[in-house]
Amino acid sequence: MIKSVLQKTKKLYFLGAIVLLAIVHFSFKPAMTEQEMLTWSNKCLTESYDPSGQVKLKKWELVLTDDAFIRLRKTYTNGKQEYFSFQLHRFTDMDYMGSTVNGTLQLKAVADDIIVQTYNDPREDIDTMATQLNIPVKNMEPERLDSLQMVLNYFKNKGL
Structure with missing residues (x-):
């Protein structure tokens, strides 16, 4: 027994x-390949961008390019365009303010390294620089934020 x-x-x-x-x-x-990280991050940014607070927004495009640039272009119904761009090797930090339902993703640069341009603005076209890019987002779980930050840091360090 x-x-x-x-x-x-x-x-x-x-x-x-x-x-x-x-x-x-x-x-x-x-580990994910570089192309898979790029594809995932663009899907994440596209699915998470929240244009609902900008009622006169006609179309928008938010991408991470293969040469490690973040680019955001917004076109309004009156024809005005806003364009933001910066190279991730100038990326310093990412913050998030809000809840998992909606909030603002803040991408920060070393100095005034974020290009800010407006076109067809009835008041005046602007060409300036900024240190922070605020992106309205929705449905951002903590895990997704962590993954996005890891990908952005990867592309930041790749360019160094």
Whole structure:
């Protein structure tokens, strides 16, 4: 009887070890390639951008380019365009203010390294620089923010 219990216990340990090895083997994912990171970050930015607070916004485009630039272009119904751009090697930090439902993603640069331009502005076209780019976003879970920050830091360090 003791021999039978020991055999069953050994079998359970053996099966447990096999299951554990299978879990580790199949749950391990290789690191994302640079192209996959770029694709993921653009999908994240596109899905998260929240144009709802800008009622006169006709269209917008927010991308991370393959040469590590963040570019945001907004076109309003009156024809005015706003354009923001900066190279991620000048990226210093990312903050988030808000909830998981909506908030503002703040991308910060070393100095006045963010290009800010307006076109077709009835008041005046502007060509200036800024240290921070505020992006209205929605549905940003903490894990998604962390992943986005890791990708931005990767592209920042790649350019150095």
